[in-house]
Amino acid sequence: MEFPALAVEPNPDIEEAIKLEGPGILLWALEGLRRLRQRGGFDVPDSVEAATEAYRRSNDIAAEFVADMGIESNPDSLCPASVLIRAYNTWRRVHGYSPVSERSAATDWKRLGFEKVRRGNGQNYCVSPAVGEIRSKAARYAV
Secondary structure (H helix, E strand, O other): OOOOOOOOOOOOOOHHHHHHHHHHHHHHHHHHHHHHHHOOOOOHHHHHHHHHHHHHHHHHHHHHHHHHHEEEEEEEEEEEEHHHHHHHHHHHOOOOOOOOHHHHHHHHHHHHHOOEEEEEEEEEEEOOOHHHHHHHHHHHHOO
């Protein structure tokens, strides 16, 4: 989060000023606490909520992979879990992240709304694009 530059110079005598104004500062703080309790919580500015969401998105590696690969939840399309995790770990390595276990990736996929089903020879995720396209997209990252 970015903070604006202060337009005032620091006060070297601030410690002494606080000692002199201590009782007034305490009353001011208690009045603020009373208003906060009356309101039921903090009013978070839109700019802070937007900055928080941007920070959250920029630190969601699994969501970044999904967006980059164009992967979406799709109940009519299956991708073997092994293919998805292999593509994910290839992508992670190329982008400077350590590979993750299938269990860790499964937690991310669940959080992102991808359904895991057992069909055919094992575990699959209901996602599109189709498995061949995920493999070819992942191949562009292979080194």
